Amino acid sequence: xxxxxxxxxxxxxxxxxxxxxxxxxxxxxxxxxxxxxxxxxxxxxxxxxxxxxxxxxxxxxxxxxxxxxxxxxxxxxxxxxxxxxxxxxxxxxxxxxxxxxxx
Amino acid sequence: xxxxxxxxxxxxxxxxxxxxxxxxxxxxxxxxxxxxxxxxxxxxxxxxxxxxxxxxxxxxxxxxxxxxxxxxxxxxxxxxxxxxxxxxxxxxxxxxxxxxxxxxxxxxxxxxxxxxxxxxxxxxxxxxxxxxxxxxxxxxxxxxxxxxxxxxxxxxxxxxxxxxxxxxxxxxxxxxxxxxxxxxxxxxxxxxxxxxxxxxxxxxxxxxxxxxxxxxxxxxxxxxxxxxxxxxxxxxxxxxxxxxxxxxxxxxxxxxxxxxxxxxxxxxxxxxxxxxxxxxxxxxxxxxxxxxxxxxxxxxxxxxxxxxxxxxxxxxxxxxxxxxxxxxxxxxxxxxxxxxxxxxxxxxxxxxxxxxxxxxxxxxxxxxxxxxxxxxxxxxxxxxxxxxxxxxxxxxxxxxxxxxxxxxxxxxxxxxxxxxxxxxxxxxxxxxxxxxxxxxxxxxxxxxxxxxxxxxxxxxxxxxxxxxxxxxxxxxxxxxxxxxxxxxxxxxxxxxxxxxxxxxxxxxxxxxxxxxxxxxxxxxxxxxxxxxxxxxxxxxxxxxxxxxxxxxxxxxxxxxxxxxxxxxxxxxxxxxxxxxxxxxxxxxxxxxxxxxxxxxxxxxxxxxxxxxxxxxxxxxxxxxxxx
Numbered sequence: 001x002x003x004x005x006x007x008x009x010x011x012x013x014x015x016x017x018x019x020x021x022x023x024x025x026x027x028x029x030x031x032x033x034x035x036x037x038x039x040x041x042x043x044x045x046x047x048x049x050x051x052x053x054x055x056x057x058x059x060x061x062x063x064x065x066x067x068x069x070x071x072x073x074x075x076x077x078x079x080x081x082x083x084x085x086x087x088x089x090x091x092x093x094x095x096x097x098x099x100x101x102x103x
Numbered sequence: 104x105x106x107x108x109x110x111x112x113x114x115x116x117x118x119x120x121x122x123x124x125x126x127x128x129x130x131x132x133x134x135x136x137x138x139x140x141x142x143x144x145x146x147x148x149x150x151x152x153x154x155x156x157x158x159x160x161x162x163x164x165x166x167x168x169x170x171x172x173x174x175x176x177x178x179x180x181x182x183x184x185x186x187x188x189x190x191x192x193x194x195x196x197x198x199x200x201x202x203x204x205x206x207x208x209x210x211x212x213x214x215x216x217x218x219x220x221x222x223x224x225x226x227x228x229x230x231x232x233x234x235x236x237x238x239x240x241x242x243x244x245x246x247x248x249x250x251x252x253x254x255x256x257x258x259x260x261x262x263x264x265x266x267x268x269x270x271x272x273x274x275x276x277x278x279x280x281x282x283x284x285x286x287x288x289x290x291x292x293x294x295x296x297x298x299x300x301x302x303x304x305x306x307x308x309x310x311x312x313x314x315x316x317x318x319x320x321x322x323x324x325x326x327x328x329x330x331x332x333x334x335x336x337x338x339x340x341x342x343x344x345x346x347x348x349x350x351x352x353x354x355x356x357x358x359x360x361x362x363x364x365x366x367x368x369x370x371x372x373x374x375x376x377x378x379x380x381x382x383x384x385x386x387x388x389x390x391x392x393x394x395x396x397x398x399x400x401x402x403x404x405x406x407x408x409x410x411x412x413x414x415x416x417x418x419x420x421x422x423x424x425x426x427x428x429x430x431x432x433x434x435x436x437x438x439x440x441x442x443x444x445x446x447x448x449x450x451x452x453x454x455x456x457x458x459x460x461x462x463x464x465x466x467x468x469x470x471x472x473x474x475x476x477x478x479x480x481x482x483x484x485x486x487x488x489x490x491x492x493x494x495x496x497x498x499x500x501x502x503x504x505x506x507x508x509x510x511x512x513x514x515x516x517x518x519x520x521x522x523x524x525x526x527x528x529x530x531x532x533x534x535x536x537x538x539x540x541x542x543x544x545x546x547x548x549x550x551x552x553x554x555x556x557x558x559x560x561x562x563x564x565x566x567x568x569x570x571x572x573x574x575x576x577x578x579x580x581x582x583x584x585x586x587x588x589x590x591x592x593x594x595x596x597x598x599x600x601x602x603x604x605x606x607x608x609x610x611x612x613x614x615x616x617x618x619x620x621x622x623x624x625x626x627x628x629x630x631x632x633x634x635x636x637x638x639x640x641x642x643x644x645x646x647x648x649x650x651x652x653x654x655x656x657x658x659x660x661x662x663x664x665x666x667x668x669x670x671x672x673x674x675x676x677x678x679x680x681x682x683x684x685x686x687x688x689x690x691x692x693x694x695x696x697x698x699x700x701x702x703x704x705x706x707x708x709x710x711x712x713x714x715x716x717x718x719x720x721x722x723x724x725x726x727x728x729x730x
Binding site (some may be wrong): 023024031096098099100102 | 703711
């Protein structure tokens with residue numbers, strides 16, 4: 001059986017890739033995708049922990065994952081909707097140009 | 104009686120609210136329906152109340168507790184006694200007639216609805232002023248009538264002179280009201296109550312010094328409101344308002360509030376001989392002072408305004424020598440005939456299309472007959488022509504001043520009497536007799552519509568007859584017995600009408616007639632005389648024409664120094680220190696804000712990066728601390 005550390009290492013790598021992409025990418029679609037990546041990294045760690053619990057109760061950790069799925073689906077729908085609206089308005093999708101809140 | 108008493112003020116109040124809110128949009132040129140109906144109903148109710156009082160019924164009614172804070176208790180209450188009834192008679196009758204008259208006078212004015220709304224508000228305040236049963240309520244409505252006066256003087260506010268006159272009236276009254284307010288506070292501090300009955304019941308317990316202070320402060324209020332010297336300056340300027348307002352507020356009702364208040368507080372004033380003497384002195388001086396100015400004025404309304412100031416002086420002279428009933432009798436008579444005179448002068452102004460300068464009038468006698476004859480009745484009444492209202496009321500004052508031993512006041516008053524007859528008939532002869540001086544205006548002159556001349560005729564009746572009805576026989580007329588219960592403690596024994604009194608009466612009647620004849624000689628028989636006299640006594644003429652330069656003195660002594668001081672405070676203290684502090688603190692915070700401004704780039708990703716870094720720092724700190 002694959003040790004827990006391997007799963008966690010994968011989750012950590014995925015999470016940081018997502019975090020880096022979210023901060024560094026300029027295209028708003030890519031930013032949304034990176035958020036999905038981070039969420040899924042967390043999902044992996046949750047499933048792994050669930051499986052390695054001393055007396056695993058089936059489905060305990062997986063339930064979290066399903067909630068996160070539902071949430072991320074909704075978030076993606078809203079986020080992509082905003083992206084489309086922005087594109088119609090400005091014909092750009094670069095996050096750098098969205099600095100209307102500049103103080 | 105309770106229902107009538109509460110409805111008398113409430114009807115005009117309701118009408119004020121409705122007309123004020125809906126008049127502009129919905130009633131427009133029909134705005135007078137409701138106000139006139141409300142005032143007519145109040146008049147009927149007032150008559151009912153007066154009849155009840157006549158039968159001996161009085162009312163003292165605490166409606167509700169207004170302020171109850173520790174020792175400070177003030178009720179809203181109504182008190183109706185003979186004094187209130189006398190005031191109601193004048194206020195309701197003149198008020199009703201002025202409302203009717205205004206329908207014609209104000210016709211077509213863009214502020215028609217506003218005018219009637221204000222008039223109703225005034226009626227409400229004036230009714231409450233005379234119905235109140237304690238000093239605080241009196242003070243509140245004292246201020247309320249002052250507000251209405253201000254609003255109505257400045258009714259044509261786009262005119263700069265009208266707006267200024269309103270402000271002047273308000274400010275000068277503030278001086279008096281400040282004194283009045285202090286007087287009320289001093290009463291409360293001394294006695295712990297403001298209720299009339301309670302205060303007057305303890306009048307004897309107050310020390311002489313305190314009592315003199317209280318009464319003098321109250322009298323300062325009366326001097327302001329009733330336009331006595333030295334606070335008389337606002338009343339002549341108040342003539343900028345529409346003429347019905349001058350008639351109602353500045354001749355017949357509001358300016359009497361001071362006389363009413365002193366009469367109401369008679370138990371207090373009676374105890375202080377100092378104050379009484381000052382009241383008589385100020386009254387007598389104002390009487391001759393204002394009458395002398397009225398001798399040379401050329402604006403028809405200004406003559407009447409100074410005449411009002413002078414007649415109010417007569418009333419105070421009466422109160423000051425203890426002739427309480429005579430003072431109030433003159434108040435009633437004056438209310439009617441001066442209200443009439445103002446309305447009639449409004450009719451003249453209306454006929455000439457707004458002309459107020461008597462030098463441009465003349466010869467109107469046959470053009471506007473009703474106005475002319477009612478004017479004659481009013482003028483004869485004020486001049487003290489035998490049989491008319493002023494004859495009985497003014498002679499009652501003169502007689503009691505003389506019998507009270509104040510012969511020096513009597514000489515001044517009888518001189519004033521002569522002047523009164525003279526300037527009133529100078530006004531009549533300049534306006535109605537002789538040759539028309541402005542032919543264009545004369546050609547267009549026409550009698551006022553019926554809605555305006557009927558009130559003149561109605562008011563001419565009491566101007567002619569109220570003296571006989573209330574004041575005959577002299578000293579023992581109906582008004583003497585009617586008002587006796589109010590002044591029971593402060594009136595001396597009734598005195599008999601003897602040879603001396605008859606002689607005094609005949610003498611003052613004679614003086615009045617001589618005044619009329621003198622005016623006849625100067626302005627009808629020898630129209631060249633006034634100019635010659637003016638040239639001969641040029642110094643005196645200029646002093647009178649410029650009203651003793653009182654306004655100029657106030658400007659030099661008070662207004663300009665205060666203005667200069669204010670300007671200095673503005674230029675130096677306000678702009679440099681106050682503004683400097685405020686702007687300085689703003690600048691400080693702007694600088695601090697600028698320091699942190701770059702952090703808010705508006706770029707979400709840079710925020711995210713900062714958060715991420717922050718998280719890492721926190722984790723690192725946690726790791727180091729738990730190591």
